[in-house]
Amino acid sequence: MSKINLPKTYDYKGIEERLYRWWEEKGFFKPSNDPPQPGFDHSKKPFVISIPPPNVTGELHLGHAMFVSMEDLMIRYHRMKGMPTLWVPGSDHAGIATQLQVEKMLAGEGLTREQLGREEFIRRTWAWKEKYGGVINRQIRRLGASCDWDRERFTLDAGLSRAVREAFVRLYRKGLIYRGPRLINWSPGLRTAVSDLEVEYSEEPGRLYYFKYRLAGSADEFIPVATTRPETILGDTAVAVHPEDERYRQYVGRRVLVPILNRAIPVIADEYVDRQFGGGALKITPGHDPNDYQIGVQHGLEIISVLDEAARVNHNGGIYAGLDRFECRKKLWEDMRAAGLVIKEQPYTLNVPRSQRGGEIIEPMISTQWFVSIQPLAQAALEVVRDGRIRIVPERFSKVYYNWLENIQDWCISRQLWWGHRIPVWYCGECGEMTVASDDPAACAVCGSSKLEQDADVLDTWFSSGLWPFSTLGWPDDTPDLRYFYPTSVLETGYDILFFWVARMIMFGLEFTGKVPFHTVYLHGLIRDEVGQKMSKSKGNVIDPLVVMDELGTDALRFTLLVGSAPGNDMNLSTKKVEANRNFANKVWNVGRFALASLAQSPKQPEGEVDWTLADSWIWARLQQLVRHVERLFAVHQYGEAGRQIYDFFWAEFADWYVEIAKLQLAQGGDRAFYTVYTLIRVLDACLRLLHPFTPFVTEELWGHLKRACQQHSERLSPQGGWEEALIVARWQPSRADEGWEAQKIADFTLVQEVVRAIRNLRAEKKIKPGSRIPAYLLCGERLGVLESQRDTIAALAHLDANRLRLAASLDEKPSPALSLVVAGVEIYLPLANVVDRETERVRLKGELTAVEAQIQRLESLLDSEFAIKAPPAVVEKERQKLAIFRQSAEKLRQQLSGLR
């Protein structure tokens, strides 16, 4: 092998960064057809993805690595297909997460945000964002993300803030946003409202407390009631019983006394009450329980809040005012026990609502907040998926989506935070009326007073994320980007944010642009550790993608994530898998080295006509099949399966077989060598194109070497249409239909493979010295022509002595003594007297014969059944042929057996 200056192992270090910088500097990440550029053509259909904006506070984790890999795959594929592609990057201001982060930093300085004041706190948060906010997107670059960084957006930047205000004002004017007191989920630690989605329920051991609700004006009558949260007794405004419950019917309409407080409240009847549970009666706390709230509203009950914003008991709690909710629970229960009101308590499994963010226990509370009337939006969002204008992949998630939207509650969008989009509503100090405006108003819209104060709350982070696909393209302005790139093509993300984000984008997209924001939703699964557990710092099972990229290369990580699981299915990741794919990258690299070295020694031009070998034709035919499969799989979003097939073809067929045969063909020199190099180059080039969306770095690097070497060598080696500037912008390998000759070549080559494998197998079994050249007879029957033409190949691959290799249709006198075997109807004899033991051979051949006879029997009965009549003729014919070959084989095995005697 001539010297080529490529290292023996693929060394991604250095290559990845260099290539990424080069791609970016060259502008390859920008759409090939860009509205601001001269020659822009509006009629060309673009392919567009909006990135799921990672939290600006974030550090790269495998979830990011997953979506970046998947989206970059789609983007690179469509770019190579020649579509103008745009991948809009950005990040999310992540209200709560960021605010907590900055507060933590301040705490280090002994400061609180209250001490700083709102304005200064926000200034500090921006400073923090400028300093650390770029980390996540630098990490995303390392994955090879080919986003148009010139279009990078941040949910809190000026343009997007304007979009948020505009959206709010439009919804408000349409009557779809309202403000009012409602029972909401309150996070006492964060001191803010959160939406239903931000509450997670966890099963935890707790207690169920039974106690007496005494009837007013009666010394001994009481109704037994059970609760899991005794402190809420302070806010009870009724006791409910089932209307048909004989035990308590008599009490309905009378009044009972709230323990300790001795407030008199009514006994009401409601069918909601489960007679079987607890004492069969239900205390009603409309101020602190969602179900009780419903009942309270229906019955016109008083609603009493007993907790303040830190979940301490407020003035309504009488003597308990000022106590923390859990202290109160204890104290009140003790007092009730002392008062003889306690019946019993028992262990009980609770479903505790906890904050998705801090993990603290959420309190349902009455609070004045802003809400979106979600019904009309949800209806529209349901329709577009039902009628197929948006397709969700995998399809099963459509059902989940429907189910959620059909049961959706109004969305609480106000948060009592400082970091975020401030609600564009001003309250007049004179007349008290609201002014809702997209631009800061100078005066009250009602009375004209300038004494205005803006609402202190900010919007839920997901409100701005919901606008992302179009706000990033310039909405509410009618920009060229918006006109050309919207609606986007695919929205790709994890199924865990289907509700948080995807559904809201669909609702907002339809509402504000009148169009679906994307046509396809592709949902990937979550990444877990080797044994299927969620990765978490406390478990210590976290795999850091940055470390993996450092140690095994970006391509290896990407390929693993892309090929490791089916769409929507979770994936268990282990570094073992990444190692295997690192090995694959290395395999690609080394096939490349081989091709380049071969090229260096090849004749410049052929002198005669093209004369393809069987191997040449075979690999080409198989490549065409592969390209067609990949094309079909991509069309149905089966990217993993496509990658797997490319992997298998590349390794098990191209590298293991074609490259080995190429070595023989190259040794022949002349035109044979030239056309072998040509085939190597063409197939390698095609594979690099197919692999590029999966493993962009190794393919680009190798392709660059290949291109330069070919250009120096010969015009004849250029791909059709010439060499493109870079693989990232090269044409996707076109798929073409078979021309008719392929099936036979594949069948012929498969026979060669079978013969070679059979001989190798027997050699290994008989412990014949590896590499030693041994004699052989091949009795080929009607296959003589094919095998004769592959004589040298077979001899070399099976380590036969070419001078003592004899091929014939048949022989009257069989070689003996000899090891013998039959494969696909071909008889093979290895006349090696020293290893032949007649008895062992007899046993071995008998075993073979039994196996073949079993197959014959199976096929005979199959072909004798209705199968022969009802199955498609082609399928039946295939089985007939198999049977014929098995019969041949059986016949020959019998001969061999008798020859042993």
Add this chain to the structure above:
RNA sequence: GGGCGAUUAGCUCAGUUGGUUAGAGCGCUACUAUCACAAAGUAGAGGUCACAGGUUCGAGUCCUGUAUCGCCCACCA
């Protein structure tokens, strides 16, 4: 309570228009420093495709049911 997914080799997983000998990687066994690659090569062992029915000429694949595990939604105090 409702819904979804998974169940295939020792382990981790593919297997999407149903086609008759079920694949990969890792691990395992034997052999191999030969010249693209030892991060490799060659050969091999290893599976009643969770279970029970059904549809079909034919089921890992479609239907029904069961079991186990996991997830989502709802939230009976």
